[in-house]
Amino acid sequence: MSRLIPLELPPTGGHPHHVLLRLPDGKPAQGPLPVLCLLDGQWTLPLLEESGHPALQRCAILSLGYQGDRDQITRYRALDYTPPGPDGGLWEDPRVPEWQAGGAPAMIEQVRRALALAQGVAPALTRARISLYGHSYAGLFVLYALSQQSLPIHHYLCASPSLWWRDPLIWTLLEQLGKPVQVDILAGASEAWYPLSAQAAGPEGRKNGVPTLPTMRQLQAHLQAQGMQANLHVLPGAGHGHVLAQATLRALELACGAA
Template sequence: MKYLLLLLSLLPWMAQAKPDLARVMGETLIERGSDFYTFKHFDLPSADGQRHYRVYLAIPKQAAPTSGYPVLYMLDGNAAMAALEDQWFRALPETPLLVMVGYAGERVINAPARTLDYTPAPQTGQPLVFQGRMAGGASAFLQLIETQIKPHVEAKYQLDNQRQSIWGHSFGGLFVLNTLFTKPQSFNRYIAASPSLWWQSGLIMEIEKQLPADVQAQLLILHGELEGQAHKGREVPKERAAAMRAVGADAVPKMLKRLAAFPGLQLGYQQLPGLGHGPMLPASIPWALKVATEPLAQ
C-alpha cells in the first residue's frame, strides 16, 4: 500500500509533463546525492562509430545479498537518470543495481540514435514511418548490451543471474518486446512501457511468432490511459497515424491474450490513469523497479 500511495502521489505532476526532445538533463541524483546509491559512468562507441554511448551505473550503498544484486537495465539512460527520485527506493524490498544506457551529451532524448538502436529491421519494400531517420538496428544494439555492457558490469559487481530485468519506453518498449520474442534468454524480467506496437504497421506482431514455446520469463506492459488521444496543437504525422490505424487500438490486449498461451511466461498489465505517452516514461520507472526487485517465487 505504501508503494501504491507513492506512485499515486507522483501522477499529478507527471500528467502535466510534455515530451521535449531538446530538453537537457539538468541536475540529477548524481548532483543532489542519494541515500541509496553512488554513481559512476563509462563510455563506449557503437560498432560503426556513429553513436557514442554513456552508461550510467547506480551502485547500491548496501552490500550485495548472497545471491547478488538484482539488476535493471534501462534504455533512454539519460532520461532515466534525469527522472530518478530517491523516494522511489524507500518502499522497495531491495536496492537494485541500475544500468542506464544513454548517449553521450546532456540531451535527455537522442531521437535519431534511439530510432536506429531500438527498432527491429523493417520488412523489405515497406516504407519507413520516419523518413530521414535510420532504423532497424535493434539486433546490433542488443549485441552491444550482451557483449560489451553486460560483461563490464558483471566483472565489477555481484549480480543475481535470476533477477536480470530490462525496461524501455516507447521505441524502448518496442526493443524490450523484440528482445523477449527473439532472444528471451537475455533477461528474466521484461518491462515494456507504452511500446510502439505501430512501428512498421505492427511488425512486432510478426516477430512475436518467434517466441519459443518453452520461454521462461516475466513480462509487464504498462500503458497510459490517455495514450492515443488527440492533443491540442499536436498533429500526428500521416504515416504514423496510418500505421497506428493498421495495428488498432486493441493491439495490447490482443497481444496479451496470445501470450497467455505460453505457460512459462508470467504476464502483467497496468494502465496508469490520466497519463499520455510522454509522461509514461518517468511514471513507469517505479513499476519497473518493483518488478526488478520482486523476490523469486518459492
C-alpha cells in the same frame, strides 16, 4: 547514497552510448541484487534518482543512454530500438523517412557488452535476476529482444511499446517464442496513437488519436498464448508523454519483486 560507475562501450551505429552502473551503498540482506537494465538512461535514471524511491537500495541499475540534443537523441533511438529490414539490414523509419532504422541487433550486442562490463565490476551480478526496461521506441526494442531471447534477461518490462511501427512486424516476430519468461506491459489509460509524428504534425498538434489500451490488452493475450507470464499494468490518467515517469518508477518496483 549510491555509487555511479561509468562503463566504456565502443560506439555502434555511428554514435556512443553513455553507460552507468548504479550500485547502492551497503550490502544486500540476502543474495545478489536484482539488476534493472534501463534504456534511455539519459531520462530514466534521473527520474529514479530524483524519486528517492526506497527500492533504489535493493536494486543495481545498469543505465544505457545518450548524450546530445533532443533531435540527435531522437535519431539515435529510431536507429537503435527498431527491428531490421527483411534483408537484415537498415531501412527508413515509416513516419520520418530521413531517420535510419533497423539497428536493434547491434543494440542487443551493446546491452550484452554492458551487462558483461557490469558483471566484471560487480561479480555477484552474474547470479542476479536481470530485468530490461524501455518506453515507447525503447519498449518496442524490449519486445524485439524478447522475440530473439539471446540476452540473459529474465524479466521484460515494456512501457507503451510502439506496436504501430511497421505493423504487423513485431507481432510476427513474437509468434514463435522460446522459454516462458515474465513480461510486464505498462500503459497509460489515456494514451492514443497518431498517424502523424509530432515532427510532421507541426505546431497545430495531432488530432484523431486512436486509443492504444485495447491493443495493449491484445499484446498481453498474444504473449500469454505463447506461454509467457504476461501482465498488464494500466496507469490511470496517463497519456503517452506522462507514462515515462510513472512507468519507470513502477518498473523499478517490479524489478525488485513487487507484485
